[in-house]
Amino acid sequence: MADIAAPAEARSERRAGAPAGALPFGLAPGVRWGLGLVLPLALALGWEAAVRAGLAEGRLMPPPSRIAATLYGLAQTGELWTHAWATLWRVAVGFGLGALSGIALGALSGTSEAARRLLDPTLQALRAIPSIAWVPLFILWFGIFEASKVALIAVGTFFPVYLGVAGAILSVDRKLVEVGRVFRLSRLDLARRILLPAVLPELLIALRSGLGLGFMFVVAAEFMGASEGLGYLLVDGQQLGKPDQILAAIIAFALMGKAADSLLVAATKPLVRWQDVARERL
Amino acid sequence: MLELERLSKIYADGTHALADVTLEVRESEIVSVVGGSGCGKTTLLRLIAGLDRPSGGAILLDGERLSEPHPAVGIVFQEPRLLPWLTVADNVGFGLDDRSAAERRDRVGHALTRVGLIEHAGRWPRELSGGQQQRVAIARAFVTEPKVLLLDEPFSALDAFTRASLHEHLLALWEENRPTVLLVTHDVQEAVTLADRAIVMQPKPGRIFDEQALRLSRPRDKLSPAFEAATRRVLSTLDDSLKSIPAHQERGREAAALWW
Numbered sequence: 001m002a003d004i005a006a007p008a009e010a011r012s013e014r015r016a017g018a019p020a021g022a023l024p025f026g027l028a029p030g031v032r033w034g035l036g037l038v039l040p041l042a043l044a045l046g047w048e049a050a051v052r053a054g055l056a057e058g059r060l061m062p063p064p065s066r067i068a069a070t071l072y073g074l075a076q077t078g079e080l081w082t083h084a085w086a087t088l089w090r091v092a093v094g095f096g097l098g099a100l101s102g103i104a105l106g107a108l109s110g111t112s113e114a115a116r117r118l119l120d121p122t123l124q125a126l127r128a129i130p131s132i133a134w135v136p137l138f139i140l141w142f143g144i145f146e147a148s149k150v151a152l153i154a155v156g157t158f159f160p161v162y163l164g165v166a167g168a169i170l171s172v173d174r175k176l177v178e179v180g181r182v183f184r185l186s187r188l189d190l191a192r193r194i195l196l197p198a199v200l201p202e203l204l205i206a207l208r209s210g211l212g213l214g215f216m217f218v219v220a221a222e223f224m225g226a227s228e229g230l231g232y233l234l235v236d237g238q239q240l241g242k243p244d245q246i247l248a249a250i251i252a253f254a255l256m257g258k259a260a261d262s263l264l265v266a267a268t269k270p271l272v273r274w275q276d277v278a279r280e281r282l
Numbered sequence: 283m284l285e286l287e288r289l290s291k292i293y294a295d296g297t298h299a300l301a302d303v304t305l306e307v308r309e310s311e312i313v314s315v316v317g318g319s320g321c322g323k324t325t326l327l328r329l330i331a332g333l334d335r336p337s338g339g340a341i342l343l344d345g346e347r348l349s350e351p352h353p354a355v356g357i358v359f360q361e362p363r364l365l366p367w368l369t370v371a372d373n374v375g376f377g378l379d380d381r382s383a384a385e386r387r388d389r390v391g392h393a394l395t396r397v398g399l400i401e402h403a404g405r406w407p408r409e410l411s412g413g414q415q416q417r418v419a420i421a422r423a424f425v426t427e428p429k430v431l432l433l434d435e436p437f438s439a440l441d442a443f444t445r446a447s448l449h450e451h452l453l454a455l456w457e458e459n460r461p462t463v464l465l466v467t468h469d470v471q472e473a474v475t476l477a478d479r480a481i482v483m484q485p486k487p488g489r490i491f492d493e494q495a496l497r498l499s500r501p502r503d504k505l506s507p508a509f510e511a512a513t514r515r516v517l518s519t520l521d522d523s524l525k526s527i528p529a530h531q532e533r534g535r536e537a538a539a540l541w542w
Contacts, residue, residue: 175359175361175363176363176365178333178359178363179363179365179376181332181333181351182331182332182333182351182356182357183351183376183377184350184351184353189379193376194365197365197367198367200367272367274366274367274368274406274408275366
């Protein structure tokens with residue numbers, strides 16, 4: 001009880017004693033959230049006002065209202081959804097393949113020394129190749145349609161997941177593994193009851209960075225020739241000189257990436273709620 | 283019941299951790315192993331628990347030779363080593379996976395009541411204090427009803443008050459099935475409080491120096507003259523064990539180490 005009461009006291013003291021805004025702890029929750037919005041909103045409104053007042057042309061950098069109108073127009077015609085869906089499908093399939101193979105091979109080289117000695121040097125060598133460098137080869141192998149794009153995303157996703165899983169398994173606390181040995185768990189049970197839960201937090205971080213890279217590589221993949229997808233909207237906007245369309249696609253990318261990441265975090269949160277970390281600070 | 287025959291352990295780096303340890307522990311006896319750090323106390327328990335393999339000698343439990351973790355041998359480590367992703371109750375029931383759900387629930391509930399943590403059954407280990415976590419670890423070891431229980435300085439990280447109350451919890455649990463207990467400690471008073479016999483060990487290489495019987499009635503009064511006399515006896519044996527290490531031999535070894 002005492003240690004629950006103490007921080008609360010300390011907090012109220014700090015709030016009373018320190019001038020508002022001197023410490024991050026001193027801010028009310030609403031202000032804390034709102035503070036991050038001040039700068040982008042000020043810039044957006046300032047630019048809007050400048051263009052309206054005729055101080056700036058806004059041709060190459062359209063004001064927010066025109067970007068919003070373009071986005072709305074794309075949504076109205078249904079174009080936006082076609083493109084967003086195409087991109088999302090590619091990321092989902094590529095990420096799924098990359099993450100699954102990353103988990104499988106990572107688990108293998110994390111648990112078996114023979115497998116690690118066999119696999120790891122080759123995979124590390126392949127990792128040193130910038131993923132985009134595969135593009136020409138993938139196009140020759142898989143053609144210019146979906147397969148080559150998905151393959152590129154899968155490769156981009158594979159490495160962070162592989163590294164994360166293998167590293168997490170290697171760093172599992174020997175002391176907890178010994179608890180499993182004392183209770184005579186079989187190899188399978190040891191993996192299921194000790195290793196898997198112990199690596200779960202790091203696995204989720206690996207999946208998140210893999211997903212982030214997946215979104216990066218889908219743009220690269222769609223640059224190399226696509227007839228739909230948000231990346232296509234970007235290229236199309238460049239070729240037709242429509243900066244508002246480029247910015248609309250960028251915003252759609254940002255929203256989709258954030259939504260996918262939040263979904264991943266929310267879906268896996270129940271699995272790691274035992275963690276002794278300051279999760280709310282992240 | 284538990285017999286150690288000329289047990290020795292040399293680690294891969296050449297450290298001679300144990301040499302020719304021969305010991306017999308009777309059923310339901312509580313034996314404490316005392317000695318300074320580096321005299322192989324923890325190694326001894328790890329060998330009996332089956333976590334390490336002896337370099338020589340044998341460990342016999344009721345005549346059966348032990349070479350790997352055995353269901354009748356439980357251990358409480360120096361740290362609680364609770365699994366952070368399991369609730370307190372699931373941690374206690376970790377070794378009961380082969381029992382029915384109802385039996386598991388009963389046993390876990392009983393053990394948690396015994397260590398006074400039944401109201402914390404649904405909590406995460408991180409929400410408990412160090413002493414409470416160690417109580418959960420003790421309950422986890424007792425709940426499978428081992429015949430031999432190994433305790434590796436389980437109270438060394440705790441303050442004196444918590445330690446005293448844990449001694450009581452431990453004895454209360456021990457009374458139920460009266461397992462054989464091997465308690466490693468560097469606290470002589472703890473040894474006299476809990477044990478029927480104190481084994482004094484000596485370092486480099488770790489070996490048994492002498493033993494002292496502690497025939498005091500339970501519950502033990504720490505202020506009684508008999509308790510103090512027993513404590514003094516163990517302490518003086520410990521002193522003798524340190525004196526008997528030949529000084530010139532030590533110097534010779536250190537010189538050799540420097541030479542290399």
